Amino acid sequence: PIILSQSALANRDSLTYPFEERGLQFGDGVYEVIRIYQGSYYLISEHVNRLFRSAEAIRIELPFSKQEITNLLHDLLIQNEMTSDGIVYLQATRGSAPRSHAFPADTPANVYAYIRDMPRKTEYLANGASTITLPDTRWMNCYIKSLNLLPNVLAKQEAQENEAYEAILEHEGKVTEGSSSNVFLVKGGKIYTHPATNSILHGCVRMRIEQFASDLDIAFIEQPFSAADIADADELFLSSSTSEVMPIIEVDGKEVADGLPGKITQKLQTAYEVDAG
Numbered sequence: 001p002i003i004l005s006q007s008a009l010a011n012r013d014s015l016t017y018p019f020e021e022r023g024l025q026f027g028d029g030v031y032e033v034i035r036i037y038q039g040s041y042y043l044i045s046e047h048v049n050r051l052f053r054s055a056e057a058i059r060i061e062l063p064f065s066k067q068e069i070t071n072l073l074h075d076l077l078i079q080n081e082m083t084s085d086g087i088v089y090l091q092a093t094r095g096s097a098p099r100s101h102a103f104p105a106d107t108p109a110n111v112y113a114y115i116r117d118m119p120r121k122t123e124y125l126a127n128g129a130s131t132i133t134l135p136d137t138r139w140m141n142c143y144i145k146s147l148n149l150l151p152n153v154l155a156k157q158e159a160q161e162n163e164a165y166e167a168i169l170e171h172e173g174k175v176t177e178g179s180s181s182n183v184f185l186v187k188g189g190k191i192y193t194h195p196a197t198n199s200i201l202h203g204c205v206r207m208r209i210e211q212f213a214s215d216l217d218i219a220f221i222e223q224p225f226s227a228a229d230i231a232d233a234d235e236l237f238l239s240s241s242t243s244e245v246m247p248i249i250e251v252d253g254k255e256v257a258d259g260l261p262g263k264i265t266q267k268l269q270t271a272y273e274v275d276a277g
């Protein structure tokens with residue numbers, strides 16, 4: 001069934017999952033988080049496209065077309081009388097059936113979505129965030145926005161226990177991305193970030209940053225950098241639908257450059273604000 005909350009504020013807590021839900025039992029599903037600014041979605045077609053890519057990658061057949069889900073998501077805004085800043089969380093699972101690892105026969109996907117308020121993180125956006133580095137212990141298909149987030153959960157928890165906003169993940173000496181964000185380094189006026197391979201989630205905001213950089217005539221180089229490169233970076237920042245373009249001012253207790261948000265980061269933040277309206 002397609003279960004979309006009718007009214008997030010009134011009814012969200014009364015929504016229940018089927019007892020044998022593959023999303024719960026196996027993490028057998030995919031999800032999206034789409035930003036809402038003043039009651040309107042930002043980058044909705046990018047997110048819907050990625051939802052379909054993720055679902056296809058794990059062989060879940062979605063019970064609607066891209067246009068249909070887009071319409072449903074717009075209806076959800078109206079039903080919720082949404083006019084503030086928030087997010088929609090949407091997950092699609094392989095459905096509910098007696099527990100057995102292999103795909104159940106003739107079982108339709110379950111799709112859930114709800115809206116909730118989420119103010120912009122203005123303090124961090126203005127002043128920057130601290131981070132720690134951790135090994136990237138995830139699987140080899142990180143481009144799929146899978147419900148399996150245990151390594152991400154553990155990394156974010158460790159960040160929080162170290163009073164950091166985000167954990168920057170490293171694989172074989174190279175920074176892949178954050179536990180729930182993409183990570184970028186600025187050196188000599190150029191932006192460096194891990195290429196959009198299977199090792200990272202291809203962020204919708206990352207995609208926009210590439211465009212902003214092109215508009216601003218700033219080189220955007222898809223080349224991985226190492227933790228050692230951070231030591232003499234000019235700037236570092238992260239991106240996601242919930243964190244936007246956020247300066248990183250500290251890594252593992254050491255300041256990035258002079259410990260203040262960087263100039264190019266701030267230009268990208270301005271471009272983001274204009275784009276997000």
Ligand code: PDD
Nearest residue numbers: 033179180181182201203204205240241
């Ligand atoms: N996470 N990398 C990872 C591992 C992520 O989980 C996310 C987003 C991103 C950034 O993607 P985008 O720009 O499309 O939001 C990168 C969402 C916000 C979450 O899990 O809550």
